[in-house]
Amino acid sequence: MESTTILNNVEDRHIEELDTVTIRFAGDSGDGMQLTGTQFTNTSAVIGNDISTLPDFPAEIRAPAGSLPGVSGFQLNFSSQDIRTPGDQPNVLVAMNPAALKVNLADLESGGILIVNTDAFNEANLKKAGYQSNPLDDGNLLQSYRVFKIPISTANRAALREEVNIPMKEIDRCKNFWALGLMYWLYDRPMAPTLTWIESRFKKTPEVAKANATALRAGFAYAEAAEIFTTHYRVKRAVIAPGKYRKITGNEATALGCVAASQLAGRPLLYASYPITPASDILHELSSRRNFGVKTIQAEDEIAAVCAAIGASFAGNLGVTGTSGPGLALKAEAIGLAVMTELPLVVIDVQRGGPSTGLPTKTEQADLLQAMFGRNGECPVAIVAPATPGDCFHMAIEAFRIATRHMLPVIYLSDGYLANGAEPWRLPEISELPEFKVTLRTEAKGVFHPYERDPDTLARPWAVPGAIDLEHRIGGIEKQDITGNVSYEPENHMHMVLTRAEKVALIAEDIPDLEVFGESSGRVLVVGWGSTFGSITSAVELMRERGMAVSSVHLRYLNPFPKNLGDIIGRFDRVLVPELNLGQLAMLLRARFLVPAVSYPKVKGKPFKISELIAKIEEIYED
Amino acid sequence: MSIHVTGNGGNGAEAPVKLTKKDFTSDQEVRWCPGCGDYAILAQVQKVMPELGLKRENIVFVSGIGCSSRFPYYMNTYGFHSIHGRAPAVATGIKAANPELSVWVITGDGDALSIGGNHLIHAIRRNLDINIILFNNRIYGLTKGQYSPTSEFGKKTKSTPFGVIDYPLNPLSIALAAEATFVARSVDTHVAHLQMVVERAMRHKGVSFVEVYQNCNIFNDGAFDMFTGRGVKDDRMIQIEHGKPLVFGKGHDRGIRIKDMHLEAVQLGSGLSESDLIVHNEKSPDSYLAYMLARMEYPDYPVPIGVFRDVEKPTYENLLEEQIKSAIEKMGAGSLEKLINSGDTWVIK
Ligand SMILES: Cc1ncc(C[n+]2csc(CCOP(=O)(O)OP(=O)(O)O)c2C)c(N)n1
Ligand code: SF4
Numbered sequence: 025m026e027s028t029t030i031l032n033n034v035e036d037r038h039i040e041e042l043d044t045v046t047i048r049f050a051g052d053s054g055d056g057m058q059l060t061g062t063q064f065t066n067t068s069a070v071i072g073n074d075i076s077t078l079p080d081f082p083a084e085i086r087a088p089a090g091s092l093p094g095v096s097g098f099q100l101n102f103s104s105q106d107i108r109t110p111g112d113q114p115n116v117l118v119a120m121n122p123a124a125l126k127v128n129l130a131d132l133e134s135g136g137i138l139i140v141n142t143d144a145f146n147e148a149n150l151k152k153a154g155y156q157s158n159p160l161d162d163g164n165l166l167q168s169y170r171v172f173k174i175p176i177s178t179a180n181r182a183a184l185r186e187e188v189n190i191p192m193k194e195i196d197r198c199k200n201f202w203a204l205g206l207m208y209w210l211y212d213r214p215m216a217p218t219l220t221w222i223e224s225r226f227k228k229t230p231e232v233a234k235a236n237a238t239a240l241r242a243g244f245a246y247a248e249a250a251e252i253f254t255t256h257y258r259v260k261r262a263v264i265a266p267g268k269y270r271k272i273t274g275n276e277a278t279a280l281g282c283v284a285a286s287q288l289a290g291r292p293l294l295y296a297s298y299p300i301t302p303a304s305d306i307l308h309e310l311s312s313r314r315n316f317g318v319k320t321i322q323a324e325d326e327i328a329a330v331c332a333a334i335g336a337s338f339a340g341n342l343g344v345t346g347t348s349g350p351g352l353a354l355k356a357e358a359i360g361l362a363v364m365t366e367l368p369l370v371v372i373d374v375q376r377g378g379p380s381t382g383l384p385t386k387t388e389q390a391d392l393l394q395a396m397f398g399r400n401g402e403c404p405v406a407i408v409a410p411a412t413p414g415d416c417f418h419m420a421i422e423a424f425r426i427a428t429r430h431m432l433p434v435i436y437l438s439d440g441y442l443a444n445g446a447e448p449w450r451l452p453e454i455s456e457l458p459e460f461k462v463t464l465r466t467e468a469k470g471v472f473h474p475y476e477r478d479p480d481t482l483a484r485p486w487a488v489p490g491a492i493d494l495e496h497r498i499g500g501i502e503k504q505d506i507t508g509n510v511s512y513e514p515e516n517h518m519h520m521v522l523t524r525a526e527k528v529a530l531i532a533e534d535i536p537d538l539e540v541f542g543e544s545s546g547r548v549l550v551v552g553w554g555s556t557f558g559s560i561t562s563a564v565e566l567m568r569e570r571g572m573a574v575s576s577v578h579l580r581y582l583n584p585f586p587k588n589l590g591d592i593i594g595r596f597d598r599v600l601v602p603e604l605n606l607g608q609l610a611m612l613l614r615a616r617f618l619v620p621a622v623s624y625p626k627v628k629g630k631p632f633k634i635s636e637l638i639a640k641i642e643e644i645y646e647d
Numbered sequence: 648m649s650i651h652v653t654g655n656g657g658n659g660a661e662a663p664v665k666l667t668k669k670d671f672t673s674d675q676e677v678r679w680c681p682g683c684g685d686y687a688i689l690a691q692v693q694k695v696m697p698e699l700g701l702k703r704e705n706i707v708f709v710s711g712i713g714c715s716s717r718f719p720y721y722m723n724t725y726g727f728h729s730i731h732g733r734a735p736a737v738a739t740g741i742k743a744a745n746p747e748l749s750v751w752v753i754t755g756d757g758d759a760l761s762i763g764g765n766h767l768i769h770a771i772r773r774n775l776d777i778n779i780i781l782f783n784n785r786i787y788g789l790t791k792g793q794y795s796p797t798s799e800f801g802k803k804t805k806s807t808p809f810g811v812i813d814y815p816l817n818p819l820s821i822a823l824a825a826e827a828t829f830v831a832r833s834v835d836t837h838v839a840h841l842q843m844v845v846e847r848a849m850r851h852k853g854v855s856f857v858e859v860y861q862n863c864n865i866f867n868d869g870a871f872d873m874f875t876g877r878g879v880k881d882d883r884m885i886q887i888e889h890g891k892p893l894v895f896g897k898g899h900d901r902g903i904r905i906k907d908m909h910l911e912a913v914q915l916g917s918g919l920s921e922s923d924l925i926v927h928n929e930k931s932p933d934s935y936l937a938y939m940l941a942r943m944e945y946p947d948y949p950v951p952i953g954v955f956r957d958v959e960k961p962t963y964e965n966l967l968e969e970q971i972k973s974a975i976e977k978m979g980a981g982s983l984e985k986l987i988n989s990g991d992t993w994v995i996k
């Protein structure tokens with residue numbers, strides 16, 4: 025390799041310190057961009073940066089190579105500061121082919137770094153991407169960005185051909201590691217974590233392991249040796265609360281929360297699900313937890329999945345089902361059954377772009393009203409929504425705690441952005457986890473009445489088959505209160521409808537008050553829920569630094585609302601509700617508190633940018 | 648692999664004191680129409696339950712929606728009256744959660760074969776140790792008389808004033824195609840036979856599918872009289888029994904043989920004897936014979952009742968328990984602390 029000869033020059037090169045960098049890796053679906061991005065993220069996390077990621081991949085598994093729909097991207101933000109979002113705009117774009125350039129260039133900040141694999145800019149690929157001429161020859165491009173044209177495929181082949189004994193096709197597949205190596209040098213990251221990963225991942229194919237490791241080192245050496253980069257960059261470790269950390273995605277944290285809930289409650293977990301993007305990873309994760317006694321059922325459809333979960337709850341397990349919006353629609357009738365039979369049930373909805381099949385791999389928050397109202401009859405359920413990937417762990421436990429304590433279904437609204445996005449997660453000590461004990465009724469104490477009620481929560485007892493003298497029958501037909509016998513009596517029906525509503529309302533006594541971010545009164549209150557937490561909080565923080573009277577609250581409990589929400593809203597002149605839907609929370613707030621809440625909708629399959637929110641807040645601030 | 652070999656209910660289910668029919672009768676007033684075949688089935692099930700030696704608290708009846716699906720309310724056991732068509736899915740969750748329970752699914756022809764067809768197939772395919780009893784009255788009773796997936800072609804009902812133009816399903820064919828390990832049929836009015844079939848279904852370890860011809864005297868009265876009627880049943884029905892030749896007829900003078908890959912109803916005597924007939928084998932590992940028998944219909948053939956198939960196969964819930972056991976053996980019982988701390992971690996001081 026040529027690297028050694030020129031090494032001396034390296035010291036002359038300038039190292040520049042940066043606070044925050046946003047990189048987007050983009051390439052063909054087959055180029056391994058998700059892997060590259062994940063590796064860069066893991067390494068950055070391990071060396072102490074704060075991180076936030078946004079994978080963005082096509083719904084097609086193998087769209088035609090080189091085509092626009094086949095472009096897969098992975099954006100990550102890493103910083104020496106506390107960050108909450110994957111970054112509004114990439115500072116760096118790595119484009120592995122013309123299609124990736126075409127799809128992503130508009131997002132790159134002006135003057136940003138553009139690294140392209142020139143080998144992929146051949147006539148066929150240019151045509152597939154719809155370029156009339158090679159954009160790399162375009163003077164404008166060179167003026168607007170700092171462009172680095174690198175023959176990545178050629179350089180990768182040159183580095184590997186002599187070193188490893190694998191077919192050329194396999195060698196070419198290593199080029200993402202070559203590009204990763206280059207980026208590691210450019211941003212001053214160690215190669216060791218990735219080298220360790222490669223070794224364990226390709227344990228069974230040592231030659232492939234060697235090839236990938238060689239490619240990584242070669243890319244690094246190339247960047248170091250070739251004089252195309254005059255500067256490289258350093259992003260110092262962030263000042264993060266002390267503790268032990270790991271990187272976690274929302275789906276991983278959700279699954280972990282389910283297991284934790286089962287352990288805390290001392291009840292076995294049964295997860296029944298039908299595969300659907302972006303929820304399937306929860307099924308995958310939980311199905312490997314058999315040693316925790318976790319039972320998973322891949323059901324024949326979403327209806328069967330929720331019904332199996334309800335059956336499991338009836339039998340005394342923590343019954344949980346997971347899906348995305350289309351599946352939640354199918355589960356509606358059965359959720360009503362769980363409302364009627366007053367059984368604990370957790371329904372996870374990892375929301376995606378809708379309606380219908382919609383945008384399976386893109387994020388959206390448009391199932392809130394479906395969760396709230398999407399069933400026949402007066403059919404209230406509790407709704408919770410995690411705010412960050414790590415918060416998924418906590419809110420999953422909360423979902424089970426509420427479901428079992430109050431004996432009703434809880435819908436847990438995650439979304440594609442949380443599901444696949446990652447952040448550093450401070451590992452909780454077991455002792456920090458909320459304690460929740462579940463008690464099954466085991467004795468009749470006279471005649472057993474399945475619908476007798478706890479005076480505090482109005483919950484009915486959880487009595488499960490196997491318990492002597494507690495035999496009882498439940499079902500979807502209206503129940504007489506207390507006895508649980510079938511009843512068509514008019515007064516009883518009204519009483520039961522009100523009771524079921526009251527049960528949900530009483531959960532408000534059992535959840536924490538909202539904390540206001542910023543002053544507790546002022547000009548504008550931004551109210552958000554779910555995955556928009558990061559961008560909203562960052563936007564509000566920036567505006568506060570500019571001295572503006574802006575605060576925010578973030579709802580993780582959506583039904584019922586925290587008790588102090590109305591109070592807080594009343595202390596601001598304006599209420600702004602940014603949501604990745606057409607104003608669903610805004611509608612609920614207006615109806616509930618009679619406030620002229622301003623909706624700020626976005627439905628593009630993408631999260632809010634901080635800059636978008638700032639612009640909107642400024643606008644209503646002045647109004 | 649160590650698979651339990653006892654029937655439903657597992658080891659813990661044996662009752663010390665013998666219960667009676669009354670112990671299985673709930674305090675709820677039965678609300679079927681007077682004369683409905685459902686009464687007879689309820690009575691036989693209540694009568695058989697004590698014979699099975701199960702503890703009441705370990706029994707769960709699950710149903711969908713329909714007249715038949717009211718059944719659980721009348722059993723003094725645990726019961727779950729779920730939603731239309733979904734009882735097999737609810738039962739799957741119950742049995743998977745607690746394999747010790749004796750789980751029964753009560754369903755109708757519309758419930759099981761129309762709205763719940765998919766769940767029926769998959770519950771059977773998984774071979775959970777549950778007992779599915781399908782009350783086939785060839786009509787939608789509860790919704791007041793529309794045709795069902797088992798209604799005869801051409802039949803006039805409320806929703807088919809010009810006659811049914813979709814072809815009926817044979818429930819046994821569906822069960823066999825889904826690889827049911829136990830398949831049987833009986834008739835509401837054949838008290839002893841029905842008891843025998845219910846008892847055998849319960850004793851079978853694995854999924855049991857039982858079709859019961861049930862008379863809906865309001866919307867489809869006498870649907871089965873053509874062959875179940877007192878005077879005609881011996882000639883128009885055949886009771887199939889394991890290891891015995893397929894003989895029927897008042898004088899035991901007729902039988903079923905196989906010819907050119909087809910079944911044929913023949914008259915014995917005149918050169919044909921019992922040795923020319925098919926000997927029923929419910930234990931056959933393949934289900935071809937069971938399938939052929941299940942396809943026999945009046946008037947071309949006598950209508951068969953009895954056990955068509957009874958074979959062993961590991962059950963879903965036991966396989967699931969086995970996976971848990973072996974995972975714990977291999978990895979140790981799960982530690983939440985270890986799980987939280989797994990993966991690449993780093994420490995910030
Ligand atoms: C989702 C839904 N769709 C329709 C109905 C109305 N419905 C109730 S029972 C039934 C048919 C019942 O027929 P079957 O299963 O044969 O039971 P039977 O009453 O004959 O015993 C229908 C269509 C319902 N309850 N739920
Ligand atoms: S309608 Fe028919 S099936 Fe329903 S209860 Fe009456 S007789 Fe029985």
Ligand SMILES: [Mg+2]
Nearest residue numbers: 755756786788
């Ligand atoms: Mg019917």
